[in-house]
Amino acid sequence: MVVRKIIPFAIAFFALSFQSCDKEPTKKPVDNSEKLFSVEFEPHIGENNLPPLGVNDFMSKFGGESFTVNNWAMLLSDFSLITQSNDTVILGDGYQWVNFRANRTTFDYQDIPTGRYKGIYFRLGLDSNINHGDPTVWPSDHPLNPNLTGLHWGWSGGYIFHAFEGMYKANDSAASSGYSFHTATMEFVSEYFLPLNFEFGSNSLKAVVTADAQQYFENPNGILLKEKAVSHSAGESEKILMSGLLSNAQSVFALKIVE
Amino acid sequence: MKKFSSIFFVLVVIVAFIGCGKEENAELNNSSFSPTLIDPTEIFPSEFGMPNLPKDNPFTEEGVYLGRMLFYDPVLSIDSTVSCASCHKQEFAFGDPAPLSVGVFGLKTGRNAPALFNMAYSQKFFWDARVSRLRDLVFEPIQAHNEMAMTLPLLETRLNEIPRYKRHFELAFNRAPNVMDMSLALEQFLLSLVSKDSKFNEFFPGNNPSLLTASELRGAFLFNGLVDFDENNVTKGADCFHCHGGELAQQNNPLMGGIANNGLDPYPTDLGFGKITNKEQDMGTFKAPSLLNIAVTGPYMHDGRFTTLEQVINHYSDSVHYENPSIHPQMSAHGGIQLNLSQQQKDDLLAYLLTMTDTAFLNNPEYSNPFKP
Numbered sequence: 240m241v242v243r244k245i246i247p248f249a250i251a252f253f254a255l256s257f258q259s260c261d262k263e264p265t266k267k268p269v270d271n272s273e274k275l276f277s278v279e280f281e282p283h284i285g286e287n288n289l290p291p292l293g294v295n296d297f298m299s300k301f302g303g304e305s306f307t308v309n310n311w312a313m314l315l316s317d318f319s320l321i322t323q324s325n326d327t328v329i330l331g332d333g334y335q336w337v338n339f340r341a342n343r344t345t346f347d348y349q350d351i352p353t354g355r356y357k358g359i360y361f362r363l364g365l366d367s368n369i370n371h372g373d374p375t376v377w378p379s380d381h382p383l384n385p386n387l388t389g390l391h392w393g394w395s396g397g398y399i400f401h402a403f404e405g406m407y408k409a410n411d412s413a414a415s416s417g418y419s420f421h422t423a424t425m426e427f428v429s430e431y432f433l434p435l436n437f438e439f440g441s442n443s444l445k446a447v448v449t450a451d452a453q454q455y456f457e458n459p460n461g462i463l464l465k466e467k468a469v470s471h472s473a474g475e476s477e478k479i480l481m482s483g484l485l486s487n488a489q490s491v492f493a494l495k496i497v498e
Numbered sequence: 499m500k501k502f503s504s505i506f507f508v509l510v511v512i513v514a515f516i517g518c519g520k521e522e523n524a525e526l527n528n529s530s531f532s533p534t535l536i537d538p539t540e541i542f543p544s545e546f547g548m549p550n551l552p553k554d555n556p557f558t559e560e561g562v563y564l565g566r567m568l569f570y571d572p573v574l575s576i577d578s579t580v581s582c583a584s585c586h587k588q589e590f591a592f593g594d595p596a597p598l599s600v601g602v603f604g605l606k607t608g609r610n611a612p613a614l615f616n617m618a619y620s621q622k623f624f625w626d627a628r629v630s631r632l633r634d635l636v637f638e639p640i641q642a643h644n645e646m647a648m649t650l651p652l653l654e655t656r657l658n659e660i661p662r663y664k665r666h667f668e669l670a671f672n673r674a675p676n677v678m679d680m681s682l683a684l685e686q687f688l689l690s691l692v693s694k695d696s697k698f699n700e701f702f703p704g705n706n707p708s709l710l711t712a713s714e715l716r717g718a719f720l721f722n723g724l725v726d727f728d729e730n731n732v733t734k735g736a737d738c739f740h741c742h743g744g745e746l747a748q749q750n751n752p753l754m755g756g757i758a759n760n761g762l763d764p765y766p767t768d769l770g771f772g773k774i775t776n777k778e779q780d781m782g783t784f785k786a787p788s789l790l791n792i793a794v795t796g797p798y799m800h801d802g803r804f805t806t807l808e809q810v811i812n813h814y815s816d817s818v819h820y821e822n823p824s825i826h827p828q829m830s831a832h833g834g835i836q837l838n839l840s841q842q843q844k845d846d847l848l849a850y851l852l853t854m855t856d857t858a859f860l861n862n863p864e865y866s867n868p869f870k871p
Contacts, residue, residue, distance in 0.1 A: 294779040295823075309779070309827050310753045340753050375547030385744065386547060386619050389751025393703055393744035402754065404827045416820065416834040417827030469831040471724055 276320075276351040277445040278330070278359065281495070282339040284308065285453045289339055297408060297415070301457040304464055306407040306418065308452050311339040313401050314382060314390055315361040316369075320439075321432070323355040335361075336382035336390070339450070355438050359446060359494050364400040364428025371397055392423065399423050401488075403455065409465040418468035420455075420484055427472050429485045433494035446497045451490075458490040531672035533558035542618065543694045545702075545745050549618035555633070555682050557690060560670035563868070565687025567666060568680060570867045573656055575602050575646035582639065582684075583867065585611040589860055591791035592691065597802025605644035609768070610802035612787060613795040615693040615859060619750050625784045625800040626770045627757050633685040637677075650677045693790050693859040701853065702745050710853065717850025720843060725832035733837050736814065736847060740828045741786040747854060748788035758826040759783045761818035762799060770800065772824070781824050793855045811847055815839040 282289035284298040289308060292298070297305035315335040320328040330348045337344060364370070369383070374391050377384040383398070385391030390399040401422035406415040422429070433448060456462045460483040470477040470484070536557040542548060555561075568574060572581040585599035585607070586592040592614035598606040609625050617623070622630060629635040639645040640653065657663045657675035664675060671679040701709045701718075710718065722743070723735020741755035742748060749755040757771050759782045766772065766782020774780070784800050798804040804813065819825070820834035839847070859865075 293777065312753065338753060375544055377547070379548055379550035384547065386549060386750055389749055389754030389756065391744065393739065404831075406827055406830075414821065414834075415823075417825070417829060417831035419828050419831040468833070469724065473724075474726065 273349065274351075274441070275347045275349060275443040276330075276439060277345060277347045277443070278318075278448060279345040279445060280337050280339070280448050280450055281344070282308075282311065283449060283451045283453075285451065289452070290342075294340075294405065297406075298453070300407075300453060300464075301461045302463045304407055304409055304456075305411070306452075306456070306464065307405040308403070309340065309405040311403050311450075311452065312341075312388065312390060313337045313363055314365065314388070314398055315363065316365050317430075318361045319359070320351065320356050321358050321360050323357050323436070327360070328352060328356075334382045336388050338388070351439060353439050353441070355436070357436050358432055358434040359448065360430070360432050362428055362430045363422060363488070364425075365398055367425050370425065374398070397423055400428065403452070403484075407464040407468065416468065418464050419471075420469070420481070421471040422481060422485065423472045426478070427481055427485060429488060431489065431492050433492055435494040435497060437497035444497055447495045449493050449495045451493075454491040455484055455487050458487055460484075460487055462487070533560040533670055536562065541690055541692055543692070545699070546616070546619065546692075546694065549689075551618060551689065552631070552633075552685070555685055557686055558670060560666065561683050561686040562690050564666045564670045565683035565685070565690075566865070566868050567662070568684055569687055570869055573660065574640055574648060574653065576648050576652075577602055580646050585639075585645070586614050588862075588865055588867075590794050591615060591693065591856075591860060593795040595796065597797045599645075601642070601645040602647045607644060609800050610797060613791055614688065615691045615790065616746050616748070616788060617691065618689045619746055619748070620785075621750055622752060622757065622785060626774055627752065627785050628771075628774045631685070632688045633681040636681050636684045636688075653677060653680075691865060693856045695858040696790060696856040697853040698747070698790070698850075699745060699856070711849065713846045713849040714853055716843075717846035717848070720839075720847050721850050725837060727832075731838070732840070733832075736837055736839065736843070737828065737832075738789075738814070738847075741826070742789045746788055747790045747792075749786055755826060755828060756786055757783050758786055758828075759822055759824045760786075760814075761820060761822050761825045761829055762803070762813070764819045764821055766822070766824065768800060779824055782822065783824060783826075789851060790854045791856055791859065793852050794860065807848055807851055808844070811839070811844050815844060 284292060287298065294307050294309040297307055299305050315337065317333050318330045318335045319333060320330065322328065328351060330346070335346055374383065374385050379387065382388065385393070390402065392399065399421045403420045405418060407418050408415050437444070462480070462483055467476065467480050470480045472478065472481050536559060538548065538551060538557060541557065569582045572578045572584070574581060580602050585594045587594060590613070594611035597610055598608070599611045600606055612625065617632065623632065623635050629638070640648045641650070654675065654677050657667070657680065667673055667675040667679055670683055673679060697709060700706065704718065707715055720736045721738045723737065725737045726734045728734065740749065741758055741760070759766070763782065769781050771783045772778070772781030792807065796805060796807070798807070798810050804810050815837045818829060818836065820830045
């Protein structure tokens with residue numbers, strides 16, 4: 240079909256028809272008093288940032304294998320800042336959906352109290368009542384809306400808390416095949432505290448949380464994908480693999496800088 | 499082609515200005531303009547949740563009806579022979595039983611016409627996911643030389659010559675017929691197509707096992723189970739749900755399997771989504787369709803290569819091209835060996851797929867040709 244050639248015209252058409260009909264464009268005054276606290280998740284594979292690394296870039300991992308990251312998504316709950324005095328300041332409603340391949344990685348929050356903080360906290364996973372509650376109640380742009388994130392089992396009920404998928408090669412000359420880790424069920428809710436002292440004063444701040452995919456496979460548990468490359472948190476051997484992966488996940492995330 | 503482009507561009511500019519003038523005049527037309535809003539909860543069942551609807555194009559009785567008229571009207575094509583419904587037929591869930599559809603002058607489309615329903619839940623449209631909004635999409639078939647081959651200025655003139663459109667554009671948008679409002683009306687009608695009443699939907703997510711026969715139920719476990727071989731090399735699951743899961747029997751998140759390569763060929767022939775993104779990993783990936791109404795939407799796949807569901811199941815069981823460089827990781831995560839389903843397993847899977855037909859949708863008079871007596 241040649242229809243694609245029409246798109247630019249259609250776009251021009253739209254643009255022009257709007258432009259020409261617009262009355263005086265009203266400029267909104269910029270509100271400088273809007274102070275933001277932002278969190279950016281910054282994905283890596285080892286030393287390399289994930290974009291520009293594409294899904295065809297095989298990076299070496301534990302045990303002489305290499306791997307790509309095709310999809311990496313997380314549902315956070317109780318996403319919060321911890322104050323020096325151990326109080327919790329929930330970011331938004333505490334839920335967030337991170338998708339590294341869809342570049343959904345930066346989140347802005349308003350109305351964060353000034354003060355001294357000692358780190359960021361989140362869980363990968365949900366409370367049981369939410370996890371097994373009705374997933375259709377969430378607004379269409381909410382992190383818990385399955386139509387938005389695709390992170391719901393549908394069939395067996397409950398959410399996927401954490402999806403990590405790609406291809407791997409057992410050695411340089413081996414053919415590639417897929418791996419897929421889907422964390423789910425209450426047994427595999429995991430929590431993360433990323434320490435770093437900082438003060439939130441009169442200016443906006445941005446916290447950068449690094450996420451290193453390589454750590455899933457090596458620190459502290461060496462994981463060989465040629466032995467098993469799939470876990471969806473069900474079945475005994477899958478559960479053992481998932482536990483290993485999740486204890487490694489503690490070394491995946493770090494709060495790098497707040498500035 | 500270049501020459502054509504610039505002529506077209508000039509036309510576009512002219513139309514844009516004309517359209518603008520009309521708008522201002524038309525707005526004065528009718529001060530008591532009040533189309534009847536439709537509450538989206540009347541359209542979308544609570545089991546599906548509320549989709550992300552365009553905020554600037556709310557459903558109205560008049561808008562949906564105008565969209566329906568336009569969908570069934572061949573005046574949208576250059577020689578007034580082809581309507582949207584020529585290729586998207588309700589009895590086939592708005593798909594086409596021909597592998598490639600026939601447009602004006604007997605010309606064929608490049609791909610199989612997909613079924614149309616539950617699109618309010620989709621983030622991307624067309625097999626190669628090249629469009630994100632239905633109001634933009636409708637301009638493609640209307641202008642494609644092998645579908646309706648229409649030009650927008652001519653279409654606008656034509657609609658203005660037809661009294662019923664003058665009346666119905668007025669009722670829906672308080673303006674004379676114009677292609678922008680046409681695209682909004684079509685968007686409303688397309689978004690209002692909801693299929694929700696299959697046996698599968700009654701059963702999902704497994705609440706009501708007694709609704710299914712023993713074979714259908716075994717099929718449900720295969721469909722919704724992971725590939726996992728026992729000591730006799732028999733797999734417990736066939737893992738269809740990752741890309742065709744949930745109540746909609748469709749994964750709508752592009753990254754979670756919503757756009758994928760399911761190993762049809764050793765190397766992609768039609769580049770699909772890869773042609774749009776120009777990325778190697780997207781070569782030969784396509785939008786994963788909903789499997790609702792799958793019994794009536796054949797032939798299957800973007801090129802209509804499979805005539806029967808048995809052939810589709812044989813593909814997934816015995817002939818997946820795991821060596822395809824852009825195959826979805828989920829397809830090969832079990833080690834990239836063929837599933838080798840037994841005949842019984844294939845029959846069970848088929849039986850389950852057959853529970854997904856929604857005859858109420860296929861016969862829903864609200865979606866039918868409004869011009870028929």
